[in-house]
Amino acid sequence: MVKISPSEITPEHVFLNRRRFMAAAGATAGALALAGCSTTPLSGRATDLVESDSPAVVVRRPQNLPPALAHTEPTASVNQDELGDPLNKFEEITNYNNFYEFSTNKESVAREAAGFNSYPWQVEITGLVNNPMVLDIDDIYKRYPQEERIYRLRCVEAWSMVIPWVGFPISAILKDAEPKSEARYVRFVTVYRPEEMRGQRSGILDWPYQEGLRMDEAMHPLAILATGMYGKPLTNQQGAPIRLVVPWKYGFKSIKSVVTLEVTDTIPDTTWSAAAPHEYGFYANVNPNVNHPRWSQASERRIGENGRRPTLMFNGYEEEVAYLYAGMDLTRSY
Amino acid sequence: MATYVRNNWFWWVVTLTALAPMGWLAWRALTNSLGVDPVNTVNNVSGRAAMIVLFFSLACTPLNTIFGFRRALTVRRSLGLIAFAYASLHLLNFVGLDYGFDWNLIVQDAVLDKPYILAGSLALLLLALLAITSTRGWMRRLGRNWKRLHRLVYAAGVLVVLHFLWQAKAAERWEPLMYGGVLAALLLVRVPAVRNWLVRQRGARSARVSRPRAAQAD
Ligand code: HEM
Numbered sequence: 001m002v003k004i005s006p007s008e009i010t011p012e013h014v015f016l017n018r019r020r021f022m023a024a025a026g027a028t029a030g031a032l033a034l035a036g037c038s039t040t041p042l043s044g045r046a047t048d049l050v051e052s053d054s055p056a057v058v059v060r061r062p063q064n065l066p067p068a069l070a071h072t073e074p075t076a077s078v079n080q081d082e083l084g085d086p087l088n089k090f091e092e093i094t095n096y097n098n099f100y101e102f103s104t105n106k107e108s109v110a111r112e113a114a115g116f117n118s119y120p121w122q123v124e125i126t127g128l129v130n131n132p133m134v135l136d137i138d139d140i141y142k143r144y145p146q147e148e149r150i151y152r153l154r155c156v157e158a159w160s161m162v163i164p165w166v167g168f169p170i171s172a173i174l175k176d177a178e179p180k181s182e183a184r185y186v187r188f189v190t191v192y193r194p195e196e197m198r199g200q201r202s203g204i205l206d207w208p209y210q211e212g213l214r215m216d217e218a219m220h221p222l223a224i225l226a227t228g229m230y231g232k233p234l235t236n237q238q239g240a241p242i243r244l245v246v247p248w249k250y251g252f253k254s255i256k257s258v259v260t261l262e263v264t265d266t267i268p269d270t271t272w273s274a275a276a277p278h279e280y281g282f283y284a285n286v287n288p289n290v291n292h293p294r295w296s297q298a299s300e301r302r303i304g305e306n307g308r309r310p311t312l313m314f315n316g317y318e319e320e321v322a323y324l325y326a327g328m329d330l331t332r333s334y
Numbered sequence: 335m336a337t338y339v340r341n342n343w344f345w346w347v348v349t350l351t352a353l354a355p356m357g358w359l360a361w362r363a364l365t366n367s368l369g370v371d372p373v374n375t376v377n378n379v380s381g382r383a384a385m386i387v388l389f390f391s392l393a394c395t396p397l398n399t400i401f402g403f404r405r406a407l408t409v410r411r412s413l414g415l416i417a418f419a420y421a422s423l424h425l426l427n428f429v430g431l432d433y434g435f436d437w438n439l440i441v442q443d444a445v446l447d448k449p450y451i452l453a454g455s456l457a458l459l460l461l462a463l464l465a466i467t468s469t470r471g472w473m474r475r476l477g478r479n480w481k482r483l484h485r486l487v488y489a490a491g492v493l494v495v496l497h498f499l500w501q502a503k504a505a506e507r508w509e510p511l512m513y514g515g516v517l518a519a520l521l522l523v524r525v526p527a528v529r530n531w532l533v534r535q536r537g538a539r540s541a542r543v544s545r546p547r548a549a550q551a552d
Pocket residue numbers: 377378379380381382384385388417421424425428451454455456457458461494497498501
């Protein structure tokens with residue numbers, strides 16, 4: 001993690017004055033250039049300050065966002081998924097989050113995560129690769145075209161949403177890292193910051209959170225690293241600044257606030273299957289025919305709707321992904 | 335009037351307090367502020383309120399027999415009925431808002447596949463039975479059997495804790511276990527030997543307090 005020298009952090013009144021100046025000048029490009037040179041003389045990286053709930057916490061956000069993430073209002077190109085179901089509202093998606101690092105209460109995560117520092121950020125790609133990399137989030141924005149993906153998210157708790165993510169295929173980053181011939185799996189790790197994540201100070205799970213995919217799953221074009229949602233950067237409660245999204249698997253596979261991708265030849269340990277192996281497996285594919293030991297997975301509640309809808313095989317992505325599991329017994333490889 | 339207040343203030347305070355979560359839910363429903371997932375909010379509030387109020391109703395008898403707090407007996411029935419009301423709301427929310435009255439889905443999805451629902455349903459059935467037979471008329475009709483019947487409230491308590499425990503994730507099991515501990519304590523103090531021992535302890539202490547001179551003379 002890069003240390004930020006105090007000189008890089010703009011006092012709030014300077015920031016506010018600059019905002020006023022920018023408004024007066026009315027020239028965004030010029031103002032951005034000015035902001036860039038005044039805030040980051042060393043690295044040249046533009047940073048911004050916004051106030052969070054607690055005045056003691058300074059939260060930095062990236063300023064040179066790619067167009068796909070640069071909207072000020074929640075923006076999506078369509079208002080429904082390919083099955084004709086409406087997108088969930090921005091407020092729903094950002095106020096109902098399973099992120100035990102902050103709280104086990106889905107509606108408290110947004111508040112608990114408000115002071116989390118998701119910028120600057122670096123992601124390490126390591127393990128069995130010829131070209132290990134450490135990528136700054138700004139590099140990631142630049143290097144990999146950020147595109148919109150409308151996906152259903154099906155939680156193992158039997159609720160679901162439709163979410164307009166912004167991101168890019170994991171395959172792009174893996175190809176750049178050049179996996180060696182013995183590479184079989186990718187292990188993903190969430191940042192470990194107990195001082196900012198109060199859930200990590202408790203023993204409810206083994207921290208840091210870890211997930212894994214088989215290499216062919218990770219290379220599948222539907223599997224993405226998401227950097228945003230509704231045309232804006234991810235909020236902290238969604239796993240800012242970068243998270244996995246694997247739409248045909250239960251939500252807990254889609255690990256948040258990722259700092260490490262490690263390519264391995266052995267099956268990685270994953271947090272939930274370590275906590276309760278008979279309830280959560282490595283694959284965790286959405287499957288209406290294989291129940292959770294304690295509840296049915298045949299139906300789900302779409303947030304914002306009353307009543308239930310049937311759960312679809314592979315969450316409705318069967319045509320695209322079923323071949324990955326040909327010949328496997330999905331009741332055993334759950 | 336003054337007599338009424340003197341005799342009934344405790345009943346009113348306890349009853350209204352026990353109904354407060356209901357008022358809170360109603361207010362949130364009316365102001366459209368039940369959160370992102372109203373089904374889940376109503377489920378959690380009504381389920382927890384049902385269990386907690388039920389446990390308070392279980393505490394009434396020992397509060398009287400062990401601590402001589404006779405007033406507790408005046409709220410026992412009211413608390414039991416309120417627990418039943420919360421549990422009914424909990425069920426209505428499940429059947430109506432969650433499953434949209436889709437009975438086929440409820441039977442195969444909930445009843446057959448979720449053992450914790452079975453435990454909850456049995457608990458609710460028992461609570462309904464006790465609510466119906468909680469009137470003076472039924473007390474008279476059942477005579478000595480009324481007491482026996484109403485001991486089933488402990489079975490309902492055990493089923494509720496099982497219901498809570500079975501649906502909790504490993505990381506969240508501490509909460510149902512904690513309530514299980516509370517229930518175990520409530521059961522324990524009704525075991526005659528334990529109760530008598532506690533009563534003797536109390537008797538000895540109050541005797542010491544009321545006869546300080548005698549204690550000193552020892
Ligand atoms: C027909 C009867 C019942 C049904 C269908 C039912 C259904 C449910 C359901 C669906 C859940 C939520 C599970 C989840 O979040 O995944 C739940 C949780 C719960 N129920 Fe029930 N229940 C019943 C009876 C009862 C009774 C009688 C009580 C208490 C007196 C009770 C207390 C609770 C509690 C404390 C929870 C946990 C709430 C939480 O997770 O925060 N339930 N019940």
